Amino acid sequence: xxxxxxxxxxxxxxxxxxxxxxxxxxxxxxxxxxxxxxxxxxxxxxxxxxxxxxxxxxxxxxxxxxxxxxxxxxxxxxxxxxxxxxxxxxxxxxxxxxxxxxxxxxxxxxxxxxxxxxxxxxxxxxxxxxxxxxxxxxxxxxxxxxxxxxxxxxxxxxxxxxxxx
Amino acid sequence: xxxxxxxxxxxxxxxxxxxxxxxxxxxxxxxxxxxxxxxxxxxxxxxxxxxxxxxxxxxxxxxxxxxxxxxxxxxxxxxxxxxxxxxxxxxxxxxxxxxxxxxxxxxxxxxxxxxxxxxxxxxxxxxxxxxxxxxxxxxxxxxxxxxxxxxxxxxxxxxxxxxxxxxxxxxxxxxxxxxxxxxxxxxxxxxxxxxxxxxxxxxxxxxxxxxxxxxxxxxxxxxxxxxxxxxxxxxxxxxxxxxxxxxxxxxxxxxxxxxxxxxxxxxxxxxxxxxxxxxxxxxxxxxxxxxxxxxxxxxxxxxxxxxxxxxxxxxxxxxxxxxxxxxxxxxxxxxxxxxxxxxxxxxxxxxxxxxxxxxxxxxxxxxxxxxxxxxxxxxxxxxxxxxxxxxxxxxxxxxxxxxxxxxxxxxxxxxxxxxxxxxxxxxxxxxxxxxxxxxxxxxxxxxxxxxxxxxxxxxxxxxxxxxxxxxxxxxxxxxxxxxxxxxxxxxxxxxxxxx
Numbered sequence: 001x002x003x004x005x006x007x008x009x010x011x012x013x014x015x016x017x018x019x020x021x022x023x024x025x026x027x028x029x030x031x032x033x034x035x036x037x038x039x040x041x042x043x044x045x046x047x048x049x050x051x052x053x054x055x056x057x058x059x060x061x062x063x064x065x066x067x068x069x070x071x072x073x074x075x076x077x078x079x080x081x082x083x084x085x086x087x088x089x090x091x092x093x094x095x096x097x098x099x100x101x102x103x104x105x106x107x108x109x110x111x112x113x114x115x116x117x118x119x120x121x122x123x124x125x126x127x128x129x130x131x132x133x134x135x136x137x138x139x140x141x142x143x144x145x146x147x148x149x150x151x152x153x154x155x156x157x158x159x160x161x162x163x164x165x
Numbered sequence: 166x167x168x169x170x171x172x173x174x175x176x177x178x179x180x181x182x183x184x185x186x187x188x189x190x191x192x193x194x195x196x197x198x199x200x201x202x203x204x205x206x207x208x209x210x211x212x213x214x215x216x217x218x219x220x221x222x223x224x225x226x227x228x229x230x231x232x233x234x235x236x237x238x239x240x241x242x243x244x245x246x247x248x249x250x251x252x253x254x255x256x257x258x259x260x261x262x263x264x265x266x267x268x269x270x271x272x273x274x275x276x277x278x279x280x281x282x283x284x285x286x287x288x289x290x291x292x293x294x295x296x297x298x299x300x301x302x303x304x305x306x307x308x309x310x311x312x313x314x315x316x317x318x319x320x321x322x323x324x325x326x327x328x329x330x331x332x333x334x335x336x337x338x339x340x341x342x343x344x345x346x347x348x349x350x351x352x353x354x355x356x357x358x359x360x361x362x363x364x365x366x367x368x369x370x371x372x373x374x375x376x377x378x379x380x381x382x383x384x385x386x387x388x389x390x391x392x393x394x395x396x397x398x399x400x401x402x403x404x405x406x407x408x409x410x411x412x413x414x415x416x417x418x419x420x421x422x423x424x425x426x427x428x429x430x431x432x433x434x435x436x437x438x439x440x441x442x443x444x445x446x447x448x449x450x451x452x453x454x455x456x457x458x459x460x461x462x463x464x465x466x467x468x469x470x471x472x473x474x475x476x477x478x479x480x481x482x483x484x485x486x487x488x489x490x491x492x493x494x495x496x497x498x499x500x501x502x503x504x505x506x507x508x509x510x511x512x513x514x515x516x517x518x519x520x521x522x523x524x525x526x527x528x529x530x531x532x533x534x535x536x537x538x539x540x541x542x543x544x545x546x547x548x549x550x551x552x553x554x555x556x557x558x559x560x561x562x563x564x565x566x567x568x569x570x571x572x573x574x575x576x577x578x579x580x581x582x583x584x585x586x587x588x589x590x591x592x593x594x595x596x597x598x599x600x601x602x603x604x605x606x607x608x609x610x611x612x613x614x615x616x617x618x619x620x621x622x623x624x625x626x627x628x629x630x631x632x633x634x635x636x637x638x639x640x641x642x643x644x645x646x647x648x649x650x651x652x653x654x655x656x657x658x659x660x661x662x663x664x
Contacts, residue, residue: 035624038350041616045339052336118558
């Protein structure tokens with residue numbers, strides 16, 4: 001935990017410097033008749049972030065926070081595996097949105113999660129995998145007219161839309 | 166004709182069968198739209214605006230007003246049940262509402278939210294009825310310096326929102342403000358912080374992307390870590406006795422409810438402020454005033470009551486400048502204003518004399534909408550609790566799906582979904598190190614209001630910060646904000662001296 005606290009402080013400090021550099025692409029000083037330049041607000045806020053990171057590192061060195069004193073591991077093996085499985089499944093679903101669209105990715109994600117991670121029966125898994133996309137479609141696309149990505153399944157929806165409209 | 170007679174005439178109009186039906190239907194529809202992550206009152210009102218052409222103008226605005234109210238009530242539901250704020254107005258409700266749900270007190274949190282919303286809405290409507298024109302005049306005296314001072318005061322109250330680690334809390338505020346400035350520069354129109362020229366950054370970072378990432382994905386990853394993947398079932402229960410007990414317990418929060426209601430109403434009146442700053446400030450002030458501030462963020466009922474009373478009072482307050490001056494106080498009231506213009510009603514001071522039936526029918530309908538929204542909300546609590554009783558291994562993937570869809574819907578851009586995922590994962594890693602994430606979400610909401618106010622003020626004063634102290638309202642608010650900022654810094658100095 002102690003090393004993680006330092007690493008996060010340093011990474012966020014570097015990120016603050018990057019934000020300062022990006023902000024400075026626009027003027028950060030006073031422009032006559034225009035007021036503060038477009039980059040001033042994010043630049044000085046990023047500078048503030050950097051100061052906070054320096055304070056975090058100093059407090060770490062002086063062991064002033066519970067995290068900087070803790071000798072616990074930041075993430076044990078089991079937690080890391082759970083994190084990878086969940087974050088990986090979620091990333092996979094978002095990636096599949098581009099290929100199979102929402103109505104292909106959501107059932108695949110639910111099958112993986114409910115059956116293989118949750119250990120639920122095929123009956124329950126199948127019910128959720130079938131009902132969730134239908135409810136999502138009816139609520140978002142038909143009732144609220146918000147179009148979700150469809151990927152390669154797009155042509156399949158033409159007859160469904162012509163039925164509703 | 167005095168106000169009471171006008172109001173009674175208004176009630177006669179609001180209670181016509183068609184209008185009453187529209188109020189009940191509008192409240193129910195608004196409740197469900199508000200409860201969906203990614204959708205708020207603005208979506209509900211915008212989507213259903215075309216439907217209003219089927220009814221007379223008075224019925225139309227009554228219907229839209231009821232949807233607005235219903236959605237304000239509904240926003241708290243997803244905040245409490247799923248930990249995902251449905252709209253920016255419900256962000257502050259998540260801080261204590263979600264911990265209450267995790268402790269098996271979801272019913273109590275939902276009742277507290279509904280009751281506080283009712284009180285806030287009622288106080289708002291009463292103030293609206295009695296003091297509409299003079300309050301509108303006061304609100305008009307608020308210029309850029311006053312708005313910036315108000316935003317600064319809101320940020321000052323955030324300092325107390327996070328953990329005791331002040332540098333991490335301030336870092337969280339600053340990073341939220343920087344993310345809020347991504348997109349096009351509001352004055353020059355030049356692209357700003359467009360990382361790698363990725364087109365998705367041109368429209369800025371929607372607050373919901375950060376909010377769903379942090380409160381949806383990061384929160385779920387955290388819960389999965391705590392449960393270690395075990396099948397976890399919430400202990401939430403609901404019964405008439407528990408509801409009555411909760412209502413009895415709520416009487417102890419009357420001070421918080423009133424504070425939230427009055428504060429929310431006044432902030433709601435201010436042009437371009439709306440309900441979100443009001444609810445956030447109410448939460449911050451409630452915590453600052455509390456004898457046990459350390460219990461906030463861990464399921465303190467006042468942490469639910471304050472923002473909910475404030476956001477509903479503010480939603481009524483935001484209608485005041487819309488109706489009396491033709492200036493919308495929030496995005497939703499901007500759409501309501503558009504509707505009024507389409508129906509041939511010119512908002513402004515003359516609307517009270519030219520169309521009294523319309524104005525007073527609408528005001529009376531707000532009283533009725535408040536009552537119906539409360540009743541519908543309480544009636545559905547058992548159904549909401551039933552959802553919570555699902556095993557966590559079923560609830561988790563459904564919440565993940567809702568997060569992804571909710572992250573996509575506001576902008577219809579997959580870029581935002583990826584961004585939300587990154588925020589979720591980084592937010593989880595930071596949360597493990599006690600970085601408070603709430604201030605970042607609040608800052609991304611208020612940043613786009615604060616920056617133009619600061620820049621306009623400095624432009625007016627030629628770069629002098631004295632403008633924030635030379636105007637009476639701005640000066641008073643600035644001093645309060647600086648005192649609020651100084652308190653935690655004094656605490657740090659004190660601890661350093663002790664060491």
